Amino acid sequence: MSRRVRLDVDGVVVDLDVRRSPRARRILLKVDPRLGAQLVIPRGVSRREALSFAAGKAMWLRDRMALLPPRIPFRDGAVVPILGRPHRIRQTVGTDLFHAEVRREAGELLVACHPDDVPARVGGWFRDRAHDTLARRAVAAADRIGAEVARVGIRDPRTRWGSCSAAGALSFSWRLFMAPEWVMDYVVAHEVAHLIEMNHGEAFWRRVERLVDRVDEARSWLRQSGPDLHRYG
Numbered sequence: 001m002s003r004r005v006r007l008d009v010d011g012v013v014v015d016l017d018v019r020r021s022p023r024a025r026r027i028l029l030k031v032d033p034r035l036g037a038q039l040v041i042p043r044g045v046s047r048r049e050a051l052s053f054a055a056g057k058a059m060w061l062r063d064r065m066a067l068l069p070p071r072i073p074f075r076d077g078a079v080v081p082i083l084g085r086p087h088r089i090r091q092t093v094g095t096d097l098f099h100a101e102v103r104r105e106a107g108e109l110l111v112a113c114h115p116d117d118v119p120a121r122v123g124g125w126f127r128d129r130a131h132d133t134l135a136r137r138a139v140a141a142a143d144r145i146g147a148e149v150a151r152v153g154i155r156d157p158r159t160r161w162g163s164c165s166a167a168g169a170l171s172f173s174w175r176l177f178m179a180p181e182w183v184m185d186y187v188v189a190h191e192v193a194h195l196i197e198m199n200h201g202e203a204f205w206r207r208v209e210r211l212v213d214r215v216d217e218a219r220s221w222l223r224q225s226g227p228d229l230h231r232y233g
């Protein structure tokens with residue numbers, strides 16, 4: 001539960017997400033690449049006190065925000081990666097009734113809709129494609145190790161790429177559909193291996209390595225380039 005507050009300190013304007021946390025021990029001010037400036041107020045501190053603390057750091061916040069790589073919204077002309085390859089979003093007039101409204105063609109993602117609807121259409125397309133692809137590959141990988149996938153869900157978590165529940169439900173970030181295929185396949189193998197080994201022990205890694213090559217390379221790709229995928233959309 002957070003609220004957006006606009007700080008204006010002598011013309012230095014910063015938009016802050018303000019929320020309370022009973023667990024925080026002091027006022028916390030941070031800049032998150034995806035969520036922007038965050039102010040966390042601990043128990044026993046008034047909102048006014050916390051906002052005045054943040055106001056005192058307005059310049060610092062502005063400078064930190066300026067260093068963040070720019071966001072890339074899904075709109076006409078934006079270049080977005082699909083399975084690791086750049087594609088330019090092109091909004092077209094929706095005249096061709098026989099084609100899907102979003103279609104990938106020769107390095108472009110053609111979106112036949114009103115310009116205002118481009119972000120939602122492209123976002124929906126990524127989620128659908130991610131779901132189809134990840135579910136298919138997870139079931140195939142599980143088959144190879146004699147495990148069973150109960151369900152595949154698609155989400156947009158901030159830090160995790162996938163998860164596996166004790167009941168066999170897998171969940172993945174739709175953003176994996178922007179990553180190279182071998183990276184996506186590593187995450188699939190990782191979660192599928194958890195269907196059998198619910199830990200990160202040696203037996204777990206042996207299973208992952210039986211399913212995919214380039215495990216170390218994929219992990220380092222996610223560490224280095226993964227956060228970048230959160231700039232899109």
Ligand SMILES: [Zn+2]
Nearest residue numbers: 190194199200
């Ligand atoms: Zn894991």
